[in-house]
Amino acid sequence: MLATALLASSLPLCGQTSATPEQRANLLLSKLSAEEKIGQLNQVFDFSGLPGMPAPAQKLEDQVRQGQIGSILFVTDPKRINALQKIAVSEGAHIPILFGFDVIHGFDTEFPVPVGMAASWDPEMARKAQSIAAEEAVHAGVRWTFAPMLDIARDPRWGRISEGAGEDPYLGAAMARAQVKGFQGEAGQPLRFAATLKHFAGYGAAEGGRDYDASYIPEELLQNVYLRPFQAGVEAGAKSVMSAYMDLNDVPATGNTHLLREILRDQMKFTGFVVSDANAVGDLYTHGFSSDAKDAAFRAAAAGVNMDMGSGTYLKNLKQLVTEGKVSATMLDDLVRPILATKYALGLFDNPYADGNESTHAAMLAKHRDLAREAASRSAVLLRNEGGVLPLAKTVRRVAVIGPLGDSQYDMNGPWSLTAKPADTVTLVAGIRNKLPNADVRFAQGAQLRKQFPSMFDGLIGPKPEAEWDASKAEATMKEAVSLANDSDVVVLALGESALMDFEYASRSSLALPGRQQELLEKVVATGKPVVLLLFSTRPLDVTWASQHVPAIMDCYFGGTETGNAVADLLFGDVSPAGKLPVTWQRNAGQIPIYYAHNLSHKPYGAPDFTSRYWDLPTEPLYPFGFGLSYSSFEISNLRLSKKEIHTKDPVTAVVTVKNTGKVKADEVVQLYLHQKSGSASRPVRELKGFQRITLAPGESREVSFVVGAPERTYWSSASHGWTLDTSEFDVWAGDSSTASLHDTFSVVQ
Structure with a gap:
């Protein structure tokens, strides 16, 4: 296309595939004005495809020509996407737009909601589903999704429990890896679609399950539970992270330097870009955190938010902050660089156009x-x-x-x-x-x-x-x-x-x-x-x-x-x-929060004289985490450990025998749980550390093995204020739910 040819001739390194996306982004940065750079940090909403929504105050076409838009959200019509891309690449800064959309569990073909996919305990199925969602969205010209949602949810009153993987960080991490790989492909494959890890962090712990309310999470719980899926998503190569709406320990997540720099960048080694949740940069003023819109822009930028979703706060205020020297040229480049690098990695500079047409939807449905x-x-x-x-x-x-x-x-x-x-x-x-x-x-x-x-x-x-x-x-x-x-x-x-x-x-x-x-x-x-x-x-x-x-x-x-x-x-x-x-299934709302990985306390639930924590209701849930029946029956037996004593950094392998004792071919999910019996801090009574979903014919048996290494035993300790790997005796359980009774022990020594 003519516009693509113009783009290739006007931008350095565009056709040089040996240069990395970061190198290409750096060279482009040297050619851009401050205004053009700030435009790349601005994401706008286009609700023109939704009935009853007002038209934007300024035509998007004009903003695109002026280089004021780096990304557009909510457009899924290939014709409109292509028209806007043609303007973007042939006029102004010649930088393609990154079109994003909430591709959560499908596009043309809808798959189960994410918590339903988590209930499959089948990460490979989740990977396939999100790979299909990406394929379908790319045809429409959408190249960026705001998924997977990785918020741990232990209060089912919270409506957005639907978008995550439930209460457990290990299962959540497995689903995070699978979905990122589904959306983006395996490492080394050409990138066609970008995933977003959201909402960073602690959004699922809103007080009372009330969406948007504050979360108060101690550091050890944040590190051991709420951040584990995000770490897995970062390691899987996710290109972007979304900062959350709410206050975390009285500091809004979108202006939270501890979260976005100290944890996300320094600890997790994330190198992509951070996008705010909708209007969250401007809402730093609504929170009572910033003194005005300009201060909101500064605080979000200083915390490390690269892209402002929907509020226009960066577009209206960053230039003045740069002029005043409060935002340095280096800081501005650091904000823009990963956005441009992602556009290069997605191939948008080579071909930004959608190939979908009137028959694509039906074809995708038939295929999937x-x-x-x-x-x-x-x-x-x-x-x-x-x-x-x-x-x-x-x-x-x-x-x-x-x-x-x-x-x-x-x-x-x-x-x-x-x-x-x-x-x-x-x-x-x-x-x-x-x-x-x-x-x-x-x-x-x-x-x-x-x-x-x-x-x-x-x-x-x-x-x-x-x-x-x-x-x-x-x-x-x-x-x-x-x-x-x-x-x-x-x-x-x-x-x-x-x-x-x-x-x-x-x-x-x-x-x-x-x-x-x-x-x-x-x-x-x-x-x-x-x-x-x-x-x-x-x-x-x-x-x-x-x-x-x-x-x-x-x-x-x-x-x-x-x-x-x-x-x-x-x-x-x-x-x-x-x-x-x-998730653990409560008897009624009075048991909330209820989750299996609680601590022992001085009065354990299994003590001989224990009855209930309540005088009017059993403490136990109606159905435990990991529970689910089958039309067949299974026997999980013969738990054996490769070693009974290991050194701190050594692994131990647990093996069980699983037999289909019923009359129909069926699947079983074999689960492994661990408990550290002593250490620098109290540890949960059980923690999921392995699972496999297997298919067995009637009468068929199979051995299933799990490796429990140092990563599965490492935790963040409030006593040492850091990551800890203790010597201790460990309980191991294997079975078909978090109440598994098949048990053994091993010891970790120096």
């Missing part, structure tokens, strides 16, 4: 539906199956699908499926009808899902909120559902939360089934018909009553485009469920 179906089935967790109710017989004639999530195409895609087309999505009703073409499969909604206090996102994203039903409609709808249950051979209940109930700005005070779903559940169970409860949500909901009265319960999360077909595969036995919980 099968893997989306497999991923959704691998993510489901079977919580209860009394009497072997599941799988259902394919000979069943009358199936009632009841519940507000039984036939909702939009909700099955899950939160952050911003480019998905609901018409492409298979609902539960459709999936069962596909599986049983000769059966009578009927649907009744039964109850309404509605927020008491909708957020700014409701109606902007997804369908507009429905008006609250009056009493007569609510009663009639429930009566219709109960009548349908009575007229069926089996009832499949589809209950839970709508996609936008598990979203940003979507925290909850209760974890009960929203609306009148509990009443619906109890009335359907009272019919005496066989009932299977399917949960669609990303939180662990309060299903204590159901756990005592419903024989079969499966947590399906939101599986994406192929949800209905995947769940039907599970219901009727074509696939055996093998997902495991990535």
